[in-house]
Amino acid sequence: MTSNVNIGLTNVGPETHPLTWRYTKAGKAVVEIKEYEAMEGYAALKKAVTMQPTDIQAQVKAANLRGRGGAGFPTGVKWSLIPMGADAGQKYLVCNADEMEPGTFKDRMLMEELPHQMVESMVLAAYAIGATKGYIFLRGEYVLAGERLNAAIDQAKAAGYIGENILGSGFNFELHVHLGAGRYICGEETALINCLEGRRANPRTKPPFPQQAGAWGRPTIVNNVETLMNVPAILLRGADWFKGLSQGKSTDSGTKMYGISGKAKITGLWELPIGTSCRELLYTLGGGMADGLGLMCWLPGGASTDFLMDEHLDLPMDFDTIAKAGSRMGTALITVIDDKQNILSVVRNLEQFFSRESCGWCTPCRDGLPWTVKLMESIEAGEGQEGDIETLHQLTRFLGPGKTFCAHAPGAMEPLQSALKFFPEEFKKGIVQKGIKA
Amino acid sequence: MLTANSSQTIATDRGAPFVLTASERESIEHAMHHYADPRAATIDALKIVQANHRWVPDGAITAIADVLGVSAADVEGVATFYNRIYRKPVGRHVIAVCDSTSCFLMGFDQLYGALQQKLAISPGQTTPDDRFTLLPIVCLGACDKAPVLMINDTTHFNVTAENIDSLLEQYK
Numbered sequence: 156m157t158s159n160v161n162i163g164l165t166n167v168g169p170e171t172h173p174l175t176w177r178y179t180k181a182g183k184a185v186v187e188i189k190e191y192e193a194m195e196g197y198a199a200l201k202k203a204v205t206m207q208p209t210d211i212q213a214q215v216k217a218a219n220l221r222g223r224g225g226a227g228f229p230t231g232v233k234w235s236l237i238p239m240g241a242d243a244g245q246k247y248l249v250c251n252a253d254e255m256e257p258g259t260f261k262d263r264m265l266m267e268e269l270p271h272q273m274v275e276s277m278v279l280a281a282y283a284i285g286a287t288k289g290y291i292f293l294r295g296e297y298v299l300a301g302e303r304l305n306a307a308i309d310q311a312k313a314a315g316y317i318g319e320n321i322l323g324s325g326f327n328f329e330l331h332v333h334l335g336a337g338r339y340i341c342g343e344e345t346a347l348i349n350c351l352e353g354r355r356a357n358p359r360t361k362p363p364f365p366q367q368a369g370a371w372g373r374p375t376i377v378n379n380v381e382t383l384m385n386v387p388a389i390l391l392r393g394a395d396w397f398k399g400l401s402q403g404k405s406t407d408s409g410t411k412m413y414g415i416s417g418k419a420k421i422t423g424l425w426e427l428p429i430g431t432s433c434r435e436l437l438y439t440l441g442g443g444m445a446d447g448l449g450l451m452c453w454l455p456g457g458a459s460t461d462f463l464m465d466e467h468l469d470l471p472m473d474f475d476t477i478a479k480a481g482s483r484m485g486t487a488l489i490t491v492i493d494d495k496q497n498i499l500s501v502v503r504n505l506e507q508f509f510s511r512e513s514c515g516w517c518t519p520c521r522d523g524l525p526w527t528v529k530l531m532e533s534i535e536a537g538e539g540q541e542g543d544i545e546t547l548h549q550l551t552r553f554l555g556p557g558k559t560f561c562a563h564a565p566g567a568m569e570p571l572q573s574a575l576k577f578f579p580e581e582f583k584k585g586i587v588q589k590g591i592k593a
Numbered sequence: 594m595l596t597a598n599s600s601q602t603i604a605t606d607r608g609a610p611f612v613l614t615a616s617e618r619e620s621i622e623h624a625m626h627h628y629a630d631p632r633a634a635t636i637d638a639l640k641i642v643q644a645n646h647r648w649v650p651d652g653a654i655t656a657i658a659d660v661l662g663v664s665a666a667d668v669e670g671v672a673t674f675y676n677r678i679y680r681k682p683v684g685r686h687v688i689a690v691c692d693s694t695s696c697f698l699m700g701f702d703q704l705y706g707a708l709q710q711k712l713a714i715s716p717g718q719t720t721p722d723d724r725f726t727l728l729p730i731v732c733l734g735a736c737d738k739a740p741v742l743m744i745n746d747t748t749h750f751n752v753t754a755e756n757i758d759s760l761l762e763q764y765k
Contacts, residue, residue: 159737245629257693257732295640295677296733298746331627336636336675339731353628353635354667355674371629416695416736423737458694458732488736490694504697512731514674 159423160264163440167426169195171400173388174381174410175426177269184268186303188310191271197316199387203279204324209239211283215386217394219408224251224342224379225456225485227474230386236366237284237374247375248286249351250277250383252293252300253341256457257508258490261412262380264424266293266300269384270307274330276383278316279390281328284376288329292347295334304332339512343561344377345369346514357516358561381412405430405473413472414488415441418448424488430471433489437468441491448493452577456485458505459566461573462492482573498578499585502571503531509567520564523554527571534585544582547575611652613660617641621660631661635671639678648679676730683726684719686764689743692729695736700753704740705729707754711761724764 160175161167167179177185177194185191203211216231237246250273254262266273277289293301308330311317319327338356340346345359348370369375389397398408411429413436415422420442427436433453437443444450452462455472461482470476477484492501510524527550533539551572554564575582613621624637638657643649649672658665672678679687688708692701705716708727712720719726735741738750744764752760 254734255731258695258736259732260734260736263734294734296730296743296748298748333627334636334640336640337677337731338675350636351628351633352630353632353661353663353671355670373629414737416739417698422739454694490698490736492698496698501694501697504692505694508693508731 159421160268161425162421162423164425169388170392170396172410172426173392173397173400174265174272174384174412175269177272184270184303185272186270186306188271188307188314191275195391196271197275197311197314199390200275200279200282200316201322203282203390204322204326208283208285211279211390214394215283215389218389218397219394220382220385220389220397221407221474222379223381223385223411223486225256225459225483227484230378230382233366233378234280234284234376236364237376238367239285243285243374245288245371245373246284246286247370247373248277248281248284248289249347249370249375249377250289250291250380251342251344251347251377252291252297252380253335253347254297254380255294255337255339255342256459256486257505258416258454258457259414259486259488260416261414261424261486261488263297263300265380265384265412266297267303270300270303271311272384272387273304273380274307274311275316276386277330278311278321278328279386280376280378280383281330282321282324282326283386286376287327288331290331290333290351290370292333292335292341292351294341295336301332301334308332338514339508340514340561340563343563346561347377348375355514357514358563360560385409400428401430401473402428404428405471406475407473411472411487415491416488417453417491418445418493419443419491420445430473430476432469432471433463434468436472436489437491444491444493448495451492451494451496451498453492454485454490454570455482456487456489458490458508459483459562459569460485461569462577463573464577482569497535498574498581499531499535502574503528503535505570506531506567509563513563517560517564519554519559520567523550523564524567526550527554527567534582537585537587539582539586541586543586544575544579547571547582551575611650611656613642613653613656614645617645618660621657625661632663632667634661635663635668636675636678639668639672643679647685648682682719684723686724686744687726687728689728689730689733691731691733691739691741691743693732693736695732696739696741699739701740703754704742704752704757707757711757725761 212234220230221227341350341356346356350356365375400409407429414424506527510528513520515521551568556565620641621638624634625631642653654668655665658668733741
């Protein structure tokens with residue numbers, strides 16, 4: 156099956172589309188190492204092994220690459236926190252490929268269609284942080300991605316890009332695809348490490364951060380698929396080139412995988428300058444709303460981001476601007492909700508997801524999310540009691556940032572709090588009026 | 594909450610003898626070598642057993658614990674945590690229907706309803722002929738092709754209530 160990628164984009168090339176140009180040029184998945192090598196494949200790795208690892212870290216920092224998993228933390232800064240030097244001991248690089256944020260389908264495409272780019276990025280990043288062992292933590296449901304990554308790893312081993320003394324550099328690196336067994340919480344980096352170690356995926360206390368004590372107590376860097384897959388191009392073309400990719404649309408650097416799902420005419424994925432507006436994405440590339448439907452609201456980047464409205468369509472989609480608008484860019488794959496939907500049902504569906512996927516470790520999340528679902532169900536059914544809306548408001552605070560062990564419950568509260576803000580009348584309609592209905 | 598891991602559904606086959614086959618044991622020991630600690634192969638081990646038995650019987654929990662050198666309680670803790678490890682018998686084919694946001698917007702309710710009607714089971718149940726088990730699942734990462742469901746290890750895209758008949762026919 157081919158992916159719906161870069162539909163309608165012209166002039167897709169290495170200078171403008173570091174993530175997807177090979178796929179678009181080939182018109183199909185680039186799975187054979189010869190094909191990949193013919194398109195600048197492993198060229199960045201060859202360059203990297205002639206450089207000092209700390210210089211690569213500095214270049215990534217200068218490029219201002221920010222984490223594409225949703226949080227936007229500067230990758231170079233994260234890398235610079237790992238101990239370097241001869242006595243640093245065993246270190247690990249883990250790729251977070253446990254893509255499970257509802258509405259997000261970018262990492263699947265990147266790994267399925269460009270497995271060697273993933274592998275090269277892993278080796279390169281491992282060299283930069285001095286990790287001799289790497290894991291791609293892949294969600295078990297991504298069967299095709301797993302097959303293609305394993306085949307790419309075998310080819311890379313045979314070509315001398317993985318293993319002992321890579322390209323004569325003296326650097327050794329082993330890479331393994333670790334398959335998960337399904338739980339959203341594994342996307343949280345410390346929960347992911349627990350899962351990798353064969354434990355229940357409960358998050359860990361921070362500090363210590365994984366850079367100091369991660370997998371098996373060793374310094375560990377966890378990066379998202381899309382984040383890592385930017386690194387080879389940054390090394391080949393430089394930090395200034397990467398910064399220029401946003402074409403002045405944003406102070407953030409690079410391109411971003413943007414996507415559309417829900418009730419748009421065209422759904423799919425596009426690699427665009429970071430800071431592209433939702434209007435351009437939805438109404439130019441996505442062809443607008445599906446026939447006969449209007450836009451009610453949209454989620455900018457997954458289930459754990461606040462709803463945005465019509466008035467936000469022209470904002471540049473970057474980390475800081477969307478945060479200032481009261482939401483988060485998240486994964487930047489928008490979910491389009493049409494005006495024929497009942498917002499209460501949409502929110503109830505979102506909260507059911509978070510409630511089911513809570514790991515159960517801390518009380519506010521374990522008890523608060525099912526409570527939220529029950530309240531939403533009763534309001535949706537028009538059986539809400541007086542005070543229920545106030546209770547929902549209260550829950551958004553009790554389950555908000557700083558009140559729980561990790562970001563799961565605060566993420567769950569984002570669509571709820573924004574729905575309460577933008578659609579108060581819809582909630583009120585769901586409350587039984589005293590003396591009118593029993 | 595309807596998953597095969599719900600605590601009330603843990604099968605009671607205690608006492609039934611369970612022995613890992615030589616190839617299961619070998620596969621588990623091979624998986625252990627990828628990690629700094631054998632415990633890390635717990636999920637691999639559960640999947641290896643599940644691939645042969647469709648689910649993970651009670652006896653397998655202790656057998657896996659013995660091979661990995663961890664407690665049975667730890668293995669059970671892992672087995673009951675993850676969505677794709679089954680601690681009760683499932684049918685020959687497991688249908689996992691995505692019920693997350695985009696699929697919900699694109700007609701999950703109708704699809705799920707049609708499947709329940711066609712199979713005459715509720716979510717979490719298996720058809721009497723042991724052919725299908727129906728479960729919900731979190732976002733399968735193909736939201737541009739919603740609604741999406743998985744049957745065993747294959748993801749199917751743009752599945753609608755109208756085309757389930759021909760889809761299910763592929764699974765005997």
